[in-house]
Amino acid sequence: MVEINWTHRSVNDLKNIFDYISYDSKRYAERQIKKIQQRAQILKSFPDVGSQVKEVDQNDIKQLVEGPYRIIYKKISDQRIDILTIHHSKQNLDPEKL
Secondary structure, eight states, X not given: OOEEEEOHHHHHHHHHHHHHHHXXXXXXXXXXXXXXXXHHGGGGTXXXXXXXXXXXXXXXXXXXXXXXEEEEXXXXXXXXXXXXXXXXXXXXXXXXXX
């Protein structure tokens, strides 16, 4: 089974998403973070399930979508995946920041 490593940036992204949503509803913010985390767990069994990230020309960087959020990850090895960032689909993604 693959280990999922949440990078500092992705953890910070989750915190920012929580903070933003919790202005309106702490309950909904908690639910959204849980959905993102649960969606990423599929990578443990199916590490290649994601689709290509159109802004990046690298086969090892892929994404899963959960609601309006893109869970962008990199397959480091057959045993490890790094979650690089959680990105809102309405925002532009700067590939240099991955």
